[in-house]
Amino acid sequence: MISDFAFLISGAGLICLALFRLATSADLLMRVLGLNVLAIGIAMVLLVSARGAEGTDAVPQAFTLTGIVVLVGVTAALLALAERVAEARDE
Amino acid sequence: MMLFDSVIAAACLGAAAMALFARDRIAAVAAFLVMGLLVALSWLRLGAPDVALAEAAIGAGLTGALLLRSARRVPKASAKALPPAQWLGAALLSLAVSGAILWTALIVETAAIYPALVNEALPESGVENPVTAVLLNFRAWDTLLEIAVLFAALAVIAVVKPVHPRIAPLGPMMLPFARVVLPLTIFLAGHLLWQGGHAPGGAFQAGAILAGGAIALGLSGMVRPIRWGRAALAGLAILGLGAFVVAALAAELLTGALLGYPAGAAKAWILAIESALTLSIAATLLLLFIGPAERH
Amino acid sequence: MTALLHSAGLVLMIAGTAFLAVAALGVWRLPDLLSRLHVLTKADTAGVALIALGAACLAQSFTATLSLLLCTLLVALSGATTGHLIARDHLDFASSQEDSP
Known part of the structure; x- marks a missing residue:
């Protein structure tokens, strides 16, 4: 129970740090x-709330897995756009 | 184990702070990689080994490689001093949002309805791993659209076409390394694919590992990114989506439900779809790394 | 026999952790990149190998031992290769600095 709480705090902390950085950084x-x-x-928050008496719920796990795969696609697309923006500035 | 969990949770936060606030970009990406592995470890502790595997392979490994590749190409933004009000506002807002999420997660009592449903339907799903059952049977629709999203990302990159300078080979030690590692990754990917039916593993983890091995071979400089090679990879990337759509339509014709597999044959259907997906995901991730086309 | 293997596993794992701790201390305290790499590649590989050996003693199953062996092999390989690559890049960079001051 305390472990779950520690991971929940960690997840919320990650969200806080990331939001702050997104709001204050201009670096792509x-x-x-x-x-x-x-x-x-x-x-992390989703997985902690998926914890139950009979182990971790499979449906949020599948959501998270889908999210990770979609995120790598989004990251690659955003990086390509960022590189293109840099080129457009140079031209 | 409580102490261990607390240390891991704190270390995740520390690594994230290092990644987000490092001055040097390479250091930031290195810290991000460390954070990904720590997060994978903590998800293992949270009883989600499938997700932990995917995070270690895709979230930490491939995303780290993508960021590192782009670190030199995306120029640094000029560090303009922000007004203190904006710092304060950002801090307050992010604290408020994460506090609200924390409060909601602590207060709201969730009724766990899914585990009972999943357990009830698991025997007819064809696989014993509940996560694979959700991904490729109960909610196979989501996975089909997820592959479509991955393909859309590839299309965005093909349209935007940033100039990809040829990725420089990494020196003579890389080829012997790739020679040992690539067969191992093929072996591991096959193992994970088969294991996904009854234990942690599956198409996504297997595809990511295969892509990692292929990137190692690409960095050795022995395989020149030639045009037909990319076309073949793109064909392979489409193959997964195509096979999935064909399977969905065939299932519709056979059983009258989109992606409702015929009774008793679910295992074979899932394995066939997953095998196509593994190759396709590996090709897509590799193309996301090396870029689908060169601009002239 | 089981008790003996168990304690041997614990001792091996403690030794491996000590190796990793020394490696971490080395990376933290040593002055320049090459000596840090020197500590990291050797102590790291040895530490991981010892911990894997200890874990194999504790697990006492063939499949677990096989995957631990694979882990050790991969860590050794990738540690050595990355060490080599970083050192090479560093030397290239240093010589290019000397050539064009």
């Missing part, structure tokens, strides 16, 4: 990194 790479940390924090 750090923003993408912040988005990743934010998603991991949300996944």
Whole structure:
């Protein structure tokens, strides 16, 4: 129970740090990194609340797995856009 | 174990702070990788080994590789001093949002309705691992659309086409390394794919590991990213989505329900779809890393 | 026999942890990149190998031992290769600095 609470605090802390960084940084790479940390924090909160008497609920686990795979696609697309923005500025 | 869990949870936060507030980008990405592995460890402790595997392979490994690849290419933003009011506002807002999430998670009593439903339907799903059952049987729709999203990301990159300077080979030690590691990753991916039916594992983890091995081979400089090679990879990337759609339509014709597998044959259907998905996910992730096309 | 293996496993794991702790101390205290790498690659591989050996003694099952062996092999391989790559990059960078001051 205390372990779950520790992980819940950790998840909320990750969300807090990532949101703060997203709001204060103008650096595109750090923003993408912040988005990743934010998603991991949300996944952590989701997984902690999936805990029950008979183990961890499979449905939120599947959501989280889907989220991780979608996130890597989003990260790659955002990085490509960021690189393109840099090129457009140079031209 | 309570002490261990608390230390891991605190270490996740510490690594995240290092990743987000490091001045040097390489250090930030390195801290992000460490954070990913710590988070995977803590999810293992939370009883979610499938998700932990995916986080270690995709969230930490591949995302880290993507960020590291782009670290030199995305220029640094000029550090303008923000007004103190904005710092304060950002701090207050992020504290408020995360506090609200924490409060909600603590206060709201959730009625666990899914575990009973999953346990009830698990024997007819064809697999014994509940997460695989949810992903490829009960909610196979979601997974189909997830593959479509991955493909859409690839399409975005193909349209945007940033100039990808040829990724420089990493020196003579990389080839022997890849020679040992690539067969191991193929072996591991097959193992994870088969194991996904009854134990932690599955198509996503297997595909990510396969992509990692292929990236190692690519970085050795022996495989030149030639055009037909990319076309073949793109074909492989489409194959997974295509196979999934065909399977969905065939299931519709056979049973009258989209992605409702014929009774008794669910295991074979799931394995066939997962095998196609593994190859397709590996090809997609590899293309996300090396870029789907070169601009002329 | 089981008790003996159990205590042997514990001793091996403690030794491995000590190796890793020394490696961490080395990375923290040593002055330059090459000496840090020197500590890291060796002590790290040895530490992980010892911990895996200890865990194999504790687990006492063939499949677990096989996957632990695979882990050790991969850590040794990737540790050595990354160490080499970092050192090479560092030397390249240093010589390019000397050439064009």
